[in-house]
Amino acid sequence: MNQTVTFITLGVSDLERSRRFYADALGWSPTFDLPGTITFFQVAPGVLLGIWPIDELAHDSGAPMTAGSAAMALAQNFDSDAAVDAAYQRAVAAGADPLKPPQRHPEIGIYHAYVADPDGHRWELAHNPGWSVDADGTVHLV
Amino acid sequence: MNQTVTFITLGVSDLERSRRFYADALGWSPTFDLPGTITFFQVAPGVLLGIWPIDELAHDSGAPMTAGSAAMALAQNFDSDAAVDAAYQRAVAAGADPLKPPQRHPEIGIYHAYVADPDGHRWELAHNPGWSVDADGTVHLV
Numbered sequence: 001m002n003q004t005v006t007f008i009t010l011g012v013s014d015l016e017r018s019r020r021f022y023a024d025a026l027g028w029s030p031t032f033d034l035p036g037t038i039t040f041f042q043v044a045p046g047v048l049l050g051i052w053p054i055d056e057l058a059h060d061s062g063a064p065m066t067a068g069s070a071a072m073a074l075a076q077n078f079d080s081d082a083a084v085d086a087a088y089q090r091a092v093a094a095g096a097d098p099l100k101p102p103q104r105h106p107e108i109g110i111y112h113a114y115v116a117d118p119d120g121h122r123w124e125l126a127h128n129p130g131w132s133v134d135a136d137g138t139v140h141l142v
Numbered sequence: 143m144n145q146t147v148t149f150i151t152l153g154v155s156d157l158e159r160s161r162r163f164y165a166d167a168l169g170w171s172p173t174f175d176l177p178g179t180i181t182f183f184q185v186a187p188g189v190l191l192g193i194w195p196i197d198e199l200a201h202d203s204g205a206p207m208t209a210g211s212a213a214m215a216l217a218q219n220f221d222s223d224a225a226v227d228a229a230y231q232r233a234v235a236a237g238a239d240p241l242k243p244p245q246r247h248p249e250i251g252i253y254h255a256y257v258a259d260p261d262g263h264r265w266e267l268a269h270n271p272g273w274s275v276d277a278d279g280t281v282h283l284v
Contacts, residue, residue, distance in 0.1 A: 046186055071212075071261060122205075
């Protein structure tokens with residue numbers, strides 16, 4: 001079994017609301033956009049993040065699905081503390097739920113914040129000086 | 143705000159059980175491994191998937207968190223229908239919950255299956271002939 005993620009699909013309760021949040025308010029560019037059906041955004045080399053109505057995702061995956069977030073978070077890394085502050089402010093202005101304002105993590109030294117999208121899907125916004133990526137995409141965590 | 147995902151963190155109720163599932167049973171190679179604390183696997187260029195106890199992830203993200211999966215699925219693409227079958231069989235042998243056996247999607251033509259990890263986090267295993275990735279990581283969906 002290969003060790004890859006090619007899609008991250010978030011089930012959403014109101015597709016237009018989520019599309020406005022990610023595309024209009026945050027300014028993300030859709031890679032594949034069928035308004036009213038599904039929208040995908042490229043979020044890493046070879047990786048798409050999709051927003052799809054919960055009922056469709058539940059039906060496609062063969063089992064009922066609970067609305068909202070549960071035990072999962074996505075993260076975006078930034079190059080500076082100031083970039084984390086700016087991203088946090090933009091997300092909150094876009095309607096994200098401010099779960100944790102930007103702050104220094106007392107143990108591991110990163111500077112980070114958390115917000116939630118309109119369905120409660122959590123995003124960490126972080127500046128982690130120990131994070132680096134080689135030209136071939138290999139990640140290093142100090 | 144940049145349009146990236148750098149971490150996908152799954153909250154898990156039994157870290158050792160999840161580590162056995164991903165590392166031992168599925169054969170994934172950890173990028174950063176602190177058994178009993180947290181384990182990360184590289185799943186795309188510049189992207190890590192982490193397994194972390196639910197309570198830790200909830201505390202870190204500033205709000206209580208419900209155990210189990212919710213409205214989200216991750217996906218792995220494969221190069222052939224046979225590779226999907228093999229991945230599905232391996233995942234189920236590893237203890238994954240078989241949500242949807244491998245089958246042709248009646249509308250969009252992909253061949254896919256769904257399984258769930260020990261906490262219910264859903265994975266789609268798919269062969270999608272319309273999926274392609276350029277050398278620079280740009281994704282195309284027909």
